[in-house]
Amino acid sequence: MFDKYKIILASRSPRRRELLSGLDIDFSVEIDKDEKEAYSANMPHDEVPEFLARHKSESFYRQLSINEALITADTLVFCPMCNGTGSIADCEILGKPSDRREAVDMLCRLSGITHYVTTGVAIRTINDIRSFSVTSEVTFKSLTKDEISYYIDNYMPFDKAGAYGIQEWIGYIGITSIKGSYYNIMGLPVQRLYGELCDMLR
Amino acid sequence: MFDKYKIILASRSPRRRELLSGLDIDFSVEIDKDEKEAYSANMPHDEVPEFLARHKSESFYRQLSINEALITADTLVFCPMCNGTGSIADCEILGKPSDRREAVDMLCRLSGITHYVTTGVAIRTINDIRSFSVTSEVTFKSLTKDEISYYIDNYMPFDKAGAYGIQEWIGYIGITSIKGSYYNIMGLPVQRLYGELCDMLR
Numbered sequence: 591m592f593d594k595y596k597i598i599l600a601s602r603s604p605r606r607r608e609l610l611s612g613l614d615i616d617f618s619v620e621i622d623k624d625e626k627e628a629y630s631a632n633m634p635h636d637e638v639p640e641f642l643a644r645h646k647s648e649s650f651y652r653q654l655s656i657n658e659a660l661i662t663a664d665t666l667v668f669c670p671m672c673n674g675t676g677s678i679a680d681c682e683i684l685g686k687p688s689d690r691r692e693a694v695d696m697l698c699r700l701s702g703i704t705h706y707v708t709t710g711v712a713i714r715t716i717n718d719i720r721s722f723s724v725t726s727e728v729t730f731k732s733l734t735k736d737e738i739s740y741y742i743d744n745y746m747p748f749d750k751a752g753a754y755g756i757q758e759w760i761g762y763i764g765i766t767s768i769k770g771s772y773y774n775i776m777g778l779p780v781q782r783l784y785g786e787l788c789d790m791l792r
Numbered sequence: 793m794f795d796k797y798k799i800i801l802a803s804r805s806p807r808r809r810e811l812l813s814g815l816d817i818d819f820s821v822e823i824d825k826d827e828k829e830a831y832s833a834n835m836p837h838d839e840v841p842e843f844l845a846r847h848k849s850e851s852f853y854r855q856l857s858i859n860e861a862l863i864t865a866d867t868l869v870f871c872p873m874c875n876g877t878g879s880i881a882d883c884e885i886l887g888k889p890s891d892r893r894e895a896v897d898m899l900c901r902l903s904g905i906t907h908y909v910t911t912g913v914a915i916r917t918i919n920d921i922r923s924f925s926v927t928s929e930v931t932f933k934s935l936t937k938d939e940i941s942y943y944i945d946n947y948m949p950f951d952k953a954g955a956y957g958i959q960e961w962i963g964y965i966g967i968t969s970i971k972g973s974y975y976n977i978m979g980l981p982v983q984r985l986y987g988e989l990c991d992m993l994r
């Protein structure tokens with residue numbers, strides 16, 4: 591489909607590999623060991639995922655050759671604050687929990703409310719870059735303490751923004767509805783990505 | 793979790809087995825060879841999936857023992873008509889396509905619009921039955937003829953209502969957004985089912 595290009599996915603996430611595979615395209619995975627995720631505290635929250643995806647792309651450890659296309663992505667969870675307006679700008683960013691206590695805290699906060707998940711994506715060739723981000727809404731039922739404990743102890747969601755994977759048990763029993771793209775919540779907005787790849791590489 | 797009961801799933805669908813497994817519960821599968829899917833043409837469309845799920849349950853080929861709980865389900869796709877109001881009552885039911893021509897026709901009709909997917913579920917024990925249905929919305933981008941042909945020839949969606957699986961290539965490249973439960977669109981509303989099982993069997 592995109593046979594003029596060698597597509598490279600720079601991501602540690604096995605979920606992103608699986609999702610990109612679902613587009614039936616050939617690609618290879620190259621992990622950038624020096625990848626950094628820093629952003630300015632002043633940046634509007636909803637711009638952070640796309641910024642991080644571009645940053646990962648532009649700071650990739652090696653130059654691209656003429657027929658290569660690099661895909662990078664970053665997913666963040668945005669949790670409305672008790673006294674906020676509910677818009678993303680007013681949300682707190684939840685990254686990956688550093689320990690069990692932080693994972694419990696994140697899931698307690700997401701319990702019973704609607705939050706946002708945004709994935710930023712960058713596609714770069716030797717002389718072009720484009721980036722975009724996609725936001726989806728996720729609503730959890732009120733989770734019990736037992737449900738939160740069972741999930742954390744059995745699924746160890748320490749590599750996941752917001753301390754959950756929608757494709758895991760907690761997503762099955764706890765998510766009452768979503769609005770937008772399921773795959774975006776998993777970590778890659780494949781429908782939009784496919785359209786952008788068609789535009790850019792064909 | 794529901795260890796007072798032996799849970800039985802009566803479904804041919806490998807997707808439903810996978811979805812029920814995601815709830816981390818033990819169950820066995822028993823397929824009823826004589827299963828029928830008939831319903832009256834006068835029945836309001838949105839009542840059909842739940843009716844079929846109950847019918848599958850009540851006509852199960854054998855009696856249940858005292859500690860058994862039987863789960864049955866039926867998923868249908870509802871496609872708005874050109875001149876309709878867009879409500880489910882005004883939609884046409886799309887079942888499984890009988891051949892390639894019918895699959896092409898179904899996907900052409902779903903292309904570029906929002907449709908509904910409803911799964912009806914029944915849970916029955918020896919002296920109790922409860923049933924419910926869950927509806928989700930799915931929006932496809934405009935699909936090209938090439939995309940429809942590629943999908944049908946490579947994925948053979950003849951066992952799927954509406955001629956598509958959201959978890960397959962066409963769902964990845966073609967579905968711009970959903971509203972409701974992703975797993976319901978795949979064939980089983982696991983979040984609601986989990987809640988009903990907790991209520992009924994614990």
